[in-house]
Amino acid sequence: MGLNVGLQIVSILVFILAASAQSTGQCNGAKTCADCIKTHYTCKWCKDVDYSSPRCQSDVNQEIGDTCVNWEFPVSDVRRDISPFDSIIQVQPNAIRITQLRPGEEKRMNVTVKSSRDYPLDVYYLMDFSFSMEDDLSQLKEVTLAITENLNQISRNFSLGFGTFVDKPTAPYANTEEGVMEKPCDGCQAVHSFNHEMPLTSGDEDAQNIFKTKLNSLNISSNIDNPEGGLDAMVQAAVCSQDIGWRNPSRRVIFYASDAVFHVAGDGKLAGIIQPNLGTCGMTNNKYTRSLNEDYPSLGQLNDILIKNKVIPIFAVTPDYKQLYEQLSNHLTQLSSVGKLSDDSSEVANLIKKQLESIIATTQLNPQGPADVSVDVIAKCDVGNQAPIESGQGCSGVSLEEDVNFEIVIKVPECVGENPSYKFTIEVPGIATIPVELDMICKCACEDDQSTIDRNSDKCSGSGDLICGSCQCHSSTYGDHCQCNQTTEVSNENCINPSNGYICGGDNNGKCICGQCECIQPNRNNYLRWGQYCECSNYECPRNNDNEICSNNGYCFCGVCDCTKTSGGTTKDDNDPKYTGDDCGCPVSTDTCIAPDKKEECSGPANGKCVCGECECAPDHFGQFCDICPDCGPLNCTLYTDCVNCVYSDKEGETCLEECRDTEGNKITTMLSTDDRVDTSKLGRHKQCSLAADDDCDIIFYLHYEDKGTSIQRELQQILIDRIPDCPTEPDIIAIVAGVIGGILGIGILLLILWRIFATILDKREYKKFLEERSKAKWNTDTVSPLYKRPITSIKNPVFGFQTPPLDPNYPAPHPSRTNSLGSTSPQFEKNNSFDYRGKLYEMAPPPLPDRALSTTSSSPPPIPSRASTPSIVSQTSSYCPTRPRSNLSPSLSRGLPPLRETTRSPYDDVSPYGSDVTPYDDVTPSDVTPYDDVPVTDESQTTVIGTGIDDLSNLDEEGFDDILSNMDTLQRGLVVANPAVQTDI
Helix, strand or coil, X not given: CHXXXXXXXXXXXXXXXXXXHHHHHHHCCCCCHHHHHHHCCCEEXXXXXXXXXXXXXXXXXXXXXXXXXXXXXXXXXXXXXXXXXXXCCCEECCEEEEEEECCCCEEEEEEEEECCCCCCEEEEEEEECCHHHHHHHHHHHHCHHHHHHHHHHHCCCEEEEEEEECCCCCCCCCCCCCCCCCCXXXXXXXXXXXEEEEEEEECCHHHXXXXXXXXXXXXXXXXXXCCECHHHHXXXXXXXXXXXXXXXXXXXXXXXXXXXXXXXXXXXXXHCCCXXXXXXXXXXXXXXXXXXXXXXXXXXXXXXXXXXXXXXXXXXXXXXXXXXXXXXXXXXXXXXXXXXXXXXXXXXXXXXXXXXXXXXXXXXXXXXXXXXXXXXXXXXXXXXXXXXXXXXXXXXXCCCCCEEEEEEEEECCCXXXXXXXXXXXXXECXXXXXXXXXXXXXXXXXXXXXXXXXCCCHHHXXXXXXXXXXXXXXCCEXXXXXXXXXXXXXXXXXXXXXXXXXXXCCCCCEXXXXXXXXXXXXXXXXXXXXXXXXXXXXXXXXXXXXXXEHHXXXXXXXXXXXXXXXXCCCECCCCCCCEECCCCCEECCCHHHECCCCCCECCCXXXXXXXXXXXXXXXXXXXXXXXXXXXXXXXXXXXXXXXXXXXXXXXXXXXXXXXCECCCCCECEEEECCCCCCCHHHCCCEEEEEEECCCCCEEXXXXXXXXXCCCCCCEEEEEEECCCCECCCCCCHHHHHHHHHHHHHXXXXXXXXXXXXXXXXXXXXXXXXXXXXXXXXXXXXXXXXXXXXXCCCECCCCCXXXXXXXXXXXXXXXXXXXXXXXXXXXXXXXXXXXXXXXXXXXXXXXXCCCCCXXXXXXXXXXXXXXXXXXXXXXCCCCCCCCCCCHHHCCCCHHHCXXXXXXXXXXXXXXXXXXXXXXXXXXXXXXXXXHHXXXXXXXXXXXXXXXXXXXXXXXXXXXXXXXXXXXXXXXHHCCCCCCCCCCCCCC
């Protein structure tokens, strides 16, 4: 308990100092007394008329305002009504009144709550009388005596009462058929919202009998839907104090028993009930008669009603709905709890007792302050087995007749209006209510005292009012004495600091207004600047390594750290730590340099000295108190060099006794290791030492010791020496050279691999770029290079598409067939340009496409295309008919010979329409084709028959003609392709 109180005192002092430092800079700059006292609760206003320093200053910093005589400094006051504890009074204080509370000021006060055994306890049973609760109600009737006995153990002053509920007696909650509402089932009572069956009666034997008799006389009821109207009944039981019989004061408890969910606000719309629940008593003749006019209450409304009427609910429900009611209990700010109804009737009585004990064992405070007021509750829980609850506003584990201590912190951050007042309560659930009255002060008394106000005062140059010692200038004037006008220029000579020539310490420190310096306050809560020339501040002082002004151990005044004061400017008490130095960083006390088990500073003058609260150790010592010295005492290696040299030189006997002794003269066991080296893993605590020998070798020896505490208290056990000295090994030249060469080769190979990887990556990128560019290229396949000159000249045949006149049956028949010069049967051509071959008649016919273009070929014959190929242009420069001389044809017509086509022999084939010597083209002359006269004609000596590849079709043998017929698809399109040596594909 003492530790907690000490920590609380320290925290309060730290808070006061921090608040004081914060207020220092806030106070300066206020122009009126009201602004000053509203700035911070530590600010005060100087009312002296002839006062040149800032009038608004902090009460904890009087360095620059100690010449003022009359201060306006309102001080708040707290009054508490305290009555002694008895069976009724369980809270101290009973009431709280705070006057003249400053904005931002905190008022702390203690509250004690005591749980008395004889404090009145009112328990009201609110039971669900729906049909599903029939079994549970039977159990409750059986354990009435057990319930009263358990209540008597909790309080000797208790009373009992009960009421029943079902639901609103209307559809869709209940069956509205005629006669069913009054008797919903056999042996059932009418459906009702809430019936008050028994008022709270003292818990003597008569009351117990009345309670049991009343329970046994009641019958169950029934409704339709699953939810019940329990919250409707709970509101009526809480607000109808006179009907229920709640005592004042008393701990009021409603024991709510149900096996179903509950209706909430909004469910009444199903029955057309839209009026909200009024939260007032609506009972007539112990029955709730407004249930059909008002909706169910909301959870928030229920919580407010329970708090206002100081009612604690206990919910006893079946396991199926325990979780739901736990959520409801968490929503309620009162000390509500939830228990589970079981099949065992004895458990019902124990449940009521257990829940009541848990309520009494928990004590908490619930402040009901307005939004503008901050009320914090700190539960100390410093008695017995008490422990803070989760919210921090109460304690659990409270026993009867045990005190529970609280601390209340009340604060109003800012003024709302002029001198506002507040009234609110602090609830002790189920026990009492603490009323709180709070009056704030946001305006100085001198501002309201008209007798002290001098209007148009001479002190204010007749242009302002003298209020609270300062001039409140009219709109057209300004200055401390209203001596300056907006149209008048004032010299800055009075604002120039003669020591440095700056005007008001520079532009960042102040401004010259009306011939006087007005200091600019930094935008930091704890920073302040003042002085005639704004040359002083409380932050331009030496700082420590943590950038703390005066190391946060002194007060900065005009650039100098005053270590005799706190950082807030108050004088230090005798118990406060003292500091010295330019930055107040060195503590005067040397307690931090003294080890807990010693009395000397830094373990003695030989080990170190105390400087600024820290030990500066000698070169061979270290540690916080300079108490560690590896080479001090028996572990100093230099003490045993002679002994080690003697033993290592194989001197035996008694010759090394004098050398091998410790600092106290005792003999030390010294020996060489049996192996080349000492096995230190089996040595235990030891220190390794070395001694220089010949050939740059070192003798390694170990000091085996037992730790007795500090380095001086260690006890040396023995000295062990390595048999083989520790000599440096010669470097392996071959390995070094091989390593260098291998390293160079490895690096070279690595560089080559890296270069190859880089080149490969670069090539892939270039190749990828090439593929992308090629894919984007658009080649024009319809044209060729402009430098290319075609060896073929294309012309259009003017008679291409010429149609042969129809045959006349009166003309003579064609000539009989004959045998060619090769002796084989060859096609016999007639004068009508037709011939018979192998029983089929072929004639020279024009192609079906009239716009087919023909071209003149060069002397080299073109190749014959395959069956799938289809040349677009073919030139034919031979005579029209192989049996007719070429000279008899017109030059124009000789260029457009039609291809062969297969025809069907008719009865008129033997009759030539032109006679034996006449062809269909004899009457065609060049003059008849004047539109095409300008077409050049290829010289006959340079032309060949392109259509068949031979000059005379009469000499065409059977094999050659088969080749022509094999390309019949080409011949049918008007193209004659026979000899690959003659055709040219343009």
